[in-house]
Amino acid sequence: MKRTIVRIDEELCNGCGKCVTPCAEGAIQLIAGKAKVIREELCDGAGFCLAVCPTGALTLEERETDPFDPALARAEEERRGKTIIKETCRFCGKTEEDAPLIPIRTGGESAWVCVRCLPGLIHG
Numbered sequence: 001m002k003r004t005i006v007r008i009d010e011e012l013c014n015g016c017g018k019c020v021t022p023c024a025e026g027a028i029q030l031i032a033g034k035a036k037v038i039r040e041e042l043c044d045g046a047g048f049c050l051a052v053c054p055t056g057a058l059t060l061e062e063r064e065t066d067p068f069d070p071a072l073a074r075a076e077e078e079r080r081g082k083t084i085i086k087e088t089c090r091f092c093g094k095t096e097e098d099a100p101l102i103p104i105r106t107g108g109e110s111a112w113v114c115v116r117c118l119p120g121l122i123h124g
């Protein structure tokens with residue numbers, strides 16, 4: 001089927017691994033120092049990984065691939081167990097345990113922001 005899915009530019013990828021944890025489905029892994037989509041059925045094309053990439057290596061594209069498989073994604077999530085990211089909110093320093101964190105792009109940079117600071121960032 002034709003659908004939206006993440007595309008990784010290997011030339012731009014520096015292997016930092018920042019895109020791995022935002023992907024709740026576990027679709028992205030670091031392999032030999034580069035980010036890879038390990039199974040295309042795990043990528044739902046939501047694009048949460050895009051904002052955290054410091055090099056612009058991640059984009060979304062529409063192309064022929066396997067359909068997203070929610071059951072496989074749930075099984076992969078259970079296999080990996082709960083993952084708490086180490087990042088903190090760029091604006092208040094809260095952790096994921098204090099408030100949900102969302103990856104964003106602002107001022108040409110990748111950042112994490114908590115849901116409490118996000119409205120101020122949007123509305124000024």
Ligand code: SF4
Binds near residue numbers: 012017
């Ligand atoms: S965040 Fe970007 S540069 Fe870092 S591993 Fe992922 S694709 Fe590569």
